[in-house]
Amino acid sequence: MPKVSVEIPQELLDDLNKHVGDNKKFVSQSDAIRTAIRKMLDMMDEIDRRHGRLEK
DSSP: OOOOOOOOOHHHHHHHHTTBSTTSSBSSHHHHHHHHHHHHHHHHHHHHHHTTOSOO
């Protein structure tokens, strides 16, 4: 799997980390970020679909 480096504001990382760890929503920061990207892309596809900009 390719690796990507990003810079994010500390407050965003702090908020993300509240949801990462044992008995939390995500097992790792990578898991949380992958999930967020998938959700964002699904939302963008739906918007494009509604506007006729996405092939079916």
